[in-house]
Amino acid sequence: MHIYFSGIGGAGIGPLAEIALQAGYEVSGSDKRNSSYIEALRKIGIKDIFIDQSYEQIANVHTHHPIDWFVYSSALSIEQPDAPELQFVSEHGIRATKRDELINEIITSKNLSLIAVAGTHGKTTTTAMTVWLSKQLGLPISYLLPAKTSFGPMGQYLNDSKYFIIEADEFDRNFLHFRPSISLISGVSWDHHEIFPSRENYQQAFLDFIKQSQHTVIWQDDASYLGIELQSNENISIQDPSNPKIRNIKLKGFYNRLDGWLALQALSSMTKASVDELINALNLFPGLSRRMEQLLPNLYSDYAHTPEKIRGVMSVAKEMAEENRQNIVVVYEPLTNRRQHYIINDYGNCFNGASQVYWVPSYLAREDPTQRILPPSELISHLSDPTIAKPANRDDDLKRTIQAHLDKGDMVLGIAGGGGGSLDDWLRENFLV
Numbered sequence: 001m002h003i004y005f006s007g008i009g010g011a012g013i014g015p016l017a018e019i020a021l022q023a024g025y026e027v028s029g030s031d032k033r034n035s036s037y038i039e040a041l042r043k044i045g046i047k048d049i050f051i052d053q054s055y056e057q058i059a060n061v062h063t064h065h066p067i068d069w070f071v072y073s074s075a076l077s078i079e080q081p082d083a084p085e086l087q088f089v090s091e092h093g094i095r096a097t098k099r100d101e102l103i104n105e106i107i108t109s110k111n112l113s114l115i116a117v118a119g120t121h122g123k124t125t126t127t128a129m130t131v132w133l134s135k136q137l138g139l140p141i142s143y144l145l146p147a148k149t150s151f152g153p154m155g156q157y158l159n160d161s162k163y164f165i166i167e168a169d170e171f172d173r174n175f176l177h178f179r180p181s182i183s184l185i186s187g188v189s190w191d192h193h194e195i196f197p198s199r200e201n202y203q204q205a206f207l208d209f210i211k212q213s214q215h216t217v218i219w220q221d222d223a224s225y226l227g228i229e230l231q232s233n234e235n236i237s238i239q240d241p242s243n244p245k246i247r248n249i250k251l252k253g254f255y256n257r258l259d260g261w262l263a264l265q266a267l268s269s270m271t272k273a274s275v276d277e278l279i280n281a282l283n284l285f286p287g288l289s290r291r292m293e294q295l296l297p298n299l300y301s302d303y304a305h306t307p308e309k310i311r312g313v314m315s316v317a318k319e320m321a322e323e324n325r326q327n328i329v330v331v332y333e334p335l336t337n338r339r340q341h342y343i344i345n346d347y348g349n350c351f352n353g354a355s356q357v358y359w360v361p362s363y364l365a366r367e368d369p370t371q372r373i374l375p376p377s378e379l380i381s382h383l384s385d386p387t388i389a390k391p392a393n394r395d396d397d398l399k400r401t402i403q404a405h406l407d408k409g410d411m412v413l414g415i416a417g418g419g420g421g422s423l424d425d426w427l428r429e430n431f432l433v
Contacts, residue, residue: 002025002069003026003028003068003070004030004058004061006031006073007075008041010031013073019144028046028065030049030085031049032053055084069094103144103164104178115181123169127167130263132286139267148288150286170205182216182270184218185222210226219262245261253313264282301428305417307346310350318353330414333422337374340379344374345382348382358390363416365419
């Protein structure tokens with residue numbers, strides 16, 4: 001079967017293409033631009049990758065090698081429903097689905113049990129920790145991980161695996177396509193407001209996901225937020241963050257330790273490993289890209305798009321800075337103007353612990369053209385202490401300011417949620433030279 005992946009250079013689609021290749025499918029794909037990741041895909045055997053997403057290009061591919069299945073991301077159908085590739089496959093009767101149907105196809109055809117990690121924040125880290133623990137225990141697994149790590153590729157399929165580990169994203173209700181054997185809920189707070197118009201709508205989606213799971217591990221606060229009774233039963237295991245065993249997890253950051261505990265619970269169900277053995281393995285977790293990733297001495301990059309997630313990032317930064325007796329300086333780029341209209345009153349004290357915050361304009365993606373662009377100054381005014389923050393732009397002045405802080409020995413932390421062209425890219429382009 002020939003599967004054609006649109007947007008093959010993306011963090012969601014590319015790893016799935018790797019998995020499809022390893023699982024025995026013929027794989028090709030397209031993207032808007034070349035990248036180091038696309039070059040890496042070519043090196044592992046996906047030769048037919050086209051930096052062109054025109055009608056003519058996919059028609060030429062189909063003529064020479066008929067496409068059986070066209071796989072695309074949710075973003076394509078939302079941002080460009082009349083995309084040339086979508087138009088072509090529709091006209092020619094080619095099966096076209098989002099990535100979730102292919103994941104389910106692989107899970108079903110290979111007789112795998114699904115371990116799914118869902119949540120508004122923390123799901124990528126929890127997924128990576130679940131993969132890490134599995135590898136440390138020598139457990140053969142297949143997985144899909146939308147972030148780079150030092151301990152394996154982003155996508156992996158093993159013929160002898162029994163489990164498939166994924167991050168199940170709630171955006172566009174994607175996670176409702178899955179029926180996990182085990183689901184881990186890493187943290188829930190209303191998000192993706194263009195998909196879920198009310199808080200209750202968002203909560204119901206998570207309740208539906210839990211109903212579709214054979215077993216769910218969830219924290220007390222999240223269970224309460226979703227209206228689940230605070231008692232464990234055979235299908236839902238509600239975790240208490242004050243469990244003294246969690247103190248034995250030595251990872252930096254309170255929320256990292258909670259994420260690790262969820263991963264530990266999954267492995268406990270999958271194997272006969274003891275909690276102590278799993279904690280010892282977890283304490284060796286090397287981290288992943290854009291999660292307190294050190295770019296240079298004292299310069300870090302992290303991914304956060306909600307106040308809750310920012311608090312999690314700051315909890316790690318504060319422990320690191322306290323250990324090294326440093327000031328914390330944050331450069332913050334919000335993810336989407338649309339989201340800011342909903343969370344503007346929730347920022348509060350989320351940057352607690354920072355001596356200075358430089359707030360740059362929001363990263364724009366999938367925006368509502370009817371909404372006014374909220375400037376940094378207006379967003380800053382909703383902090384509990386607005387005096388710690390000032391508006392900034394990604395320019396030479398900011399570069400010089402960051403360098404001055406680094407020269408003083410401050411910890412500088414870039415927090416951004418965007419993809420290509422985001423603050424994270426800007427930091428790499430300006431400081432990794």
